[in-house]
Amino acid sequence: MNKIQLKSRAKINLSLDVLGKRPDGYHEVQMIMQQIDLYDIVTLMDKRDTETIEIITDCEYIPRSNGNIAYKAAELLRDHFHISRGLEIHIDKRIPVAAGLAGGSANAAAVLMGLNKLWELNLSTEELMKFGVKIGADVPFCIQGGAAVAEGIGEKLTTIKGLKNVWMVIAKPSISVSTAEVYSRLDLSKITNKPKLSTLLQALKDEDLYTLCKNMVNVLETITEKRHPMIKELKKKMVEYHALGSMMSGSGPTVFGIFKKYEKAKAAYENLKVINKQTYLVQSYSKGYGDE
Ligand SMILES: C[C@@](CO)(OP(=O)(O)O)[C@H](O)COP(=O)(O)OP(=O)(O)OC[C@H]1O[C@@H](n2ccc(N)nc2=O)[C@H](O)[C@@H]1O
Numbered sequence: 001m002n003k004i005q006l007k008s009r010a011k012i013n014l015s016l017d018v019l020g021k022r023p024d025g026y027h028e029v030q031m032i033m034q035q036i037d038l039y040d041i042v043t044l045m046d047k048r049d050t051e052t053i054e055i056i057t058d059c060e061y062i063p064r065s066n067g068n069i070a071y072k073a074a075e076l077l078r079d080h081f082h083i084s085r086g087l088e089i090h091i092d093k094r095i096p097v098a099a100g101l102a103g104g105s106a107n108a109a110a111v112l113m114g115l116n117k118l119w120e121l122n123l124s125t126e127e128l129m130k131f132g133v134k135i136g137a138d139v140p141f142c143i144q145g146g147a148a149v150a151e152g153i154g155e156k157l158t159t160i161k162g163l164k165n166v167w168m169v170i171a172k173p174s175i176s177v178s179t180a181e182v183y184s185r186l187d188l189s190k191i192t193n194k195p196k197l198s199t200l201l202q203a204l205k206d207e208d209l210y211t212l213c214k215n216m217v218n219v220l221e222t223i224t225e226k227r228h229p230m231i232k233e234l235k236k237k238m239v240e241y242h243a244l245g246s247m248m249s250g251s252g253p254t255v256f257g258i259f260k261k262y263e264k265a266k267a268a269y270e271n272l273k274v275i276n277k278q279t280y281l282v283q284s285y286s287k288g289y290g291d292e
């Protein structure tokens with residue numbers, strides 16, 4: 001095999017709580033992660049006439065050098081296993097960049113999963129996830145896929161029953177947010193509204209979208225919202241267009257709305273697209289990765 005193609009899916013956070021700060025600067029989190037069917041296409045091509053790793057993409061917002069996290073993922077495996085072959089990584093970007101949707105982490109996860117096959121490394125999912133966390137806190141979840149409670153810095157995962165084929169509208173305002181900056185602005189002593197994990201997990205088990213939507217909380221939301229009032233406006237609009245609930249994903253600025261019926265989601269999508277260009281109509285995704 002000398003070529004492999006994977007869908008590299010985005011995630012949203014159905015809840016996000018920050019429990020503390022570690023000595024290394026990272027934060028202890030507790031969050032519900034849910035993959036969605038919004039994806040980049042990552043193609044890996046084995047190159048035997050060179051030893052270089054090359055990123056090929058039309059997207060002007062991501063690095064083509066070793067600053068690209070997909071490059072870092074390939075470099076990590078190549079150096080660890082002393083692989084003396086080259087690689088082309090083609091990234092067809094559809095997930096908005098720096099959005100709180102883990103697009104970069106999903107690309108890195110796809111590279112690790114793909115190279116495991118292309119270079120016949122025979123690593124288990126757990127082993128791939130250990131390499132993944134060296135690249136980014138969200139990478140292990142992107143390898144596992146589906147839905148999970150993520151703890152630690154995001155790498156300790158418990159698989160849960162997530163949302164099955166639920167319609168959502170995803171709206172990314174045309175502003176970029178730095179995850180590191182959002183975490184650094186968070187004052188742990190000032191968090192008043194925290195998500196109730198057990199209530200949310202029960203709602204997911206019961207497929208009770210109303211209770212889920214009523215109880216979704218992201219403690220990073222107020223931080224990003226303060227700088228970008230557009231987030232609050234988008235959430236308000238989502239609800240006006242009949243979303244059962246709406247929240248910011250991750251460190252933002254993307255806002256998602258959850259809908260009971262496709263028709264309502266479609267109407268909200270059509271309306272929001274007029275005022276916010278990067279708007280998507282998608283379903284939640286409940287399976288893991290695979291060659292596609
Ligand atoms: C907020 C979340 C929620 O899913 O997602 P995004 O908004 O990035 O999608 C994650 O916690 C982001 O994970 P990820 O984006 O992979 O983080 P990394 O690249 O490892 O770290 C970027 C920076 O964020 C901060 N960081 C990240 C994770 C964490 N648990 N605590 C932190 O303090 C650190 O300052 C770190 O330098």
Ligand SMILES: Nc1ncnc2c1ncn2[C@@H]1O[C@H](COP(=O)(O)OP(=O)(O)O)[C@@H](O)[C@H]1O
Pocket residue numbers: 061062063067068069070091096097098099100101102103104105107108179250251252
């Ligand atoms: N393959 C990649 N895809 C997306 N962003 C990348 C990639 N490699 C590096 N980056 C950089 O990582 C940062 C965060 O990107 P991304 O993963 O899309 O956002 P988030 O962590 O908010 O979900 C951006 O500034 C981007 O330039």
